[in-house]
Amino acid sequence: MATLDDVARRAGVSTATASRIINGSSKPVSAALRDRVEAAVADLHYVPNAHARQLARSERTAVGVVVHDVSDPYFAEITRGLQRVATTDGRLVIICNTYRDPARELDYVELLRAHQVAAMVLAGSGYHDPGFARALRGKLRAYELTGGRVAVIGRHDRTGDAVVPDNEAGGYLAGEHLYALGHRELGVIAGPRNLTTTTDRLTGLRRAARSHRRPPPKVAYADFDRDSGAAATADLLAAHPRLTAIAALNDSMAVGALAHLRGVDRRISVIGFDDMPIARDVTPALTTIRLPLADMGALAMSLALSAPSRDPRVERVPAELVERESTFPPDR
Amino acid sequence: MATLDDVARRAGVSTATASRIINGSSKPVSAALRDRVEAAVADLHYVPNAHARQLARSERTAVGVVVHDVSDPYFAEITRGLQRVATTDGRLVIICNTYRDPARELDYVELLRAHQVAAMVLAGSGYHDPGFARALRGKLRAYELTGGRVAVIGRHDRTGDAVVPDNEAGGYLAGEHLYALGHRELGVIAGPRNLTTTTDRLTGLRRAARSHRRPPPKVAYADFDRDSGAAATADLLAAHPRLTAIAALNDSMAVGALAHLRGVDRRISVIGFDDMPIARDVTPALTTIRLPLADMGALAMSLALSAPSRDPRVERVPAELVERESTFPPDR
DNA sequence: TAGCGTGAGGTAAGCGCTTTCCCGGGAAAG
DNA sequence: CTTTCCCGGGAAAGCGCTTACCTCACGCTA
DSSP states (O other): OOOHHHHHHHHTSOHHHHHHHHHTOSSOOOHHHHHHHHHHHHHHTOOOOHHHHHHHSOOOOOEEEEESOTTSHHHHHHHHHHHHHHHHTTOOEEEEEOTTOHHHHHHHHHHHHHTTOSEEEEESOOBSOHHHHHHHHHHHHHHHHTTOEEEEESOOSSOSSEEEEOHHHHHHHHHHHHHHHTOOSEEEEEOOTTBHHHHHHHHHHHHHHHHTTOOOOEEEEOOSSHHHHHHHHHHHHHHOTTOOEEEESSHHHHHHHHHHHHTSSOOOEEEEEEOOGGGGTBSSOOEEEEOOHHHHHHHHHHHHHSOOOSSOOEEEEOOEEEOOSSOOOOOO | OOOHHHHHHHHTSOHHHHHHHHHTOSSOOOHHHHHHHHHHHHHHTOOOOHHHHHHHSOOOOOEEEEESOTTSHHHHHHHHHHHHHHHHTTOOEEEEEOTTOHHHHHHHHHHHHHTTOSEEEEESOOBSOHHHHHHHHHHHHHHHHTTOEEEEESOOSSOSSEEEEOHHHHHHHHHHHHHHTTOOSEEEEEOOTTBHHHHHHHHHHHHHHHHTTOOOOEEEEOOSSHHHHHHHHHHHHHHOTTOOEEEESSHHHHHHHHHHHHTSSOOOEEEEEEOOGGGGGBSSOOEEEEOOHHHHHHHHHHHHHSOOOSSOOEEEEOOEEEOOSSOOOOOO
């Protein structure tokens, strides 16, 4: 690859001058030299080596994002928000997919640190795993000690800047809606047991059951994706034939539930969680608990890019019921 | 941040030794020193500076991916495939979203080159824009001249390794299916005019019309997203009241068409293109032309990571009709 | 005419690593 | 008891940039 040296030599100037011209330094340079250097740059297709540059000035500019999986619509939305503000700020964002593997998450934090990112945001549920939490805290602390900024979305295993969706309240809302419709007993399609998102939403649902004096909901665990949601629905219905309503702990699984129900001769209400874009296009259109995903992403990125504050900033974002057509009173 | 110097000093060894231990060099090192260095690394939470490292060895390791928008399900699927093979190969992937802006695409190619990526894959339609094509070709050639590898998905404005979906044949398939069902005249919801994906698919549709001796389809242009697809459907139906079938040039717009049709008292067939995951969950389930998106991504990444070949490798991937419930014979 | 300020350009010292080359000492060989 | 190897370890030269500092020539003032 052509280097700055090549450019300088070809233009007949020193590397200092070439560098100044290329970077638009404030130091004045004569028009003649400027032209020569620019011509050399064009001729050689010169592009400055980003690593060398990063090493020389030591200001950090990229930012890192750790998510479970960008191709999951939930994270896709969040990422869209994150990107929006990062790009506005002229920053490259490095996206890392953990596929819900805690070990990989730890590795990625290291990798981002190695890449000298100015900030990182961790999105997605935390894990119920004290050992992991400790390790993560340690790594993040070390990073912050050297001026790194971090913000998290939706995990409370860490103090610091965070945007936390009110999963518990959302769960409550879902339960309340279903009970208000007249359902007496709920089935729940939950996500992986070790995720805090699962337990928080479930807690809200259980609280709704208690406060409406209903039996605790019947829970089946799945993987937060469509197909496992469909399978869990089948299991649940087989085990509890009297169920009239199902709350899925995210929309993907709710869509799976709907798919399963299509082949079944029973009218069962389904409520989802998140309000992903597809929710309104399935049939029946999915009633769900809405979270402003893109906004959450944007918020987290702004937090991460703003100056650190003395006290951790925690932005709670409320969940909201969106009624569509997949919930209705039970047949009697 | 702690540097290698800090580690070496704390362990009482030279930076050379520390480096060797940290990188698992082949040079033998005594166990005692190894332990001391490892302890120092742990104590200091040392992480090697990726940029310095990249500069010192000059082997390129990361790979870059340029897509229109990862949060679009089409690219999400492709990206999933790309990631899978890149990760297997132990490589960091840098994802860049152009949001269909040719200028941004050019910038990102530069950026990836600056970051010394070993390879890059450009996914997504090309543009009908000779100036842009020339500029892009120039930049890519310069990159390849310095050992960079590039593979593209679905654009034929460039010779080189490529995986190209057979969009024209897919368009033909869609038209054929509809004509076989008995429709006499088709409406088409097309994507942006300047994308080759749009024109290729459209060409296939027109060929189908000719070979079935039907009038050319009526075309409305939209933006490859749901809402513009819905709007275009409304326009099309208003302008051509006798239409009985609509071919949307991607699934997102087909979903938009379905959404619009829900509020309309006419039975109209809709066929999509791509077979994104949601296609089977909308109602009616979407008949569409399937493209194996994730596989295409994986294939492109393998091409990019493999040794360059003398002749450009072009992997054609066939499109395939997936019949579901959104297409049916016209009412008579 | 001497003295000085100013502005354009160059010199070189790093940034944090990797890796080649060299050195010293102990084991093996004579 | 030398000599020869070998092997663990360190010194130092870059990798490609940025930037603080220096130089030199010119033009101005006194």
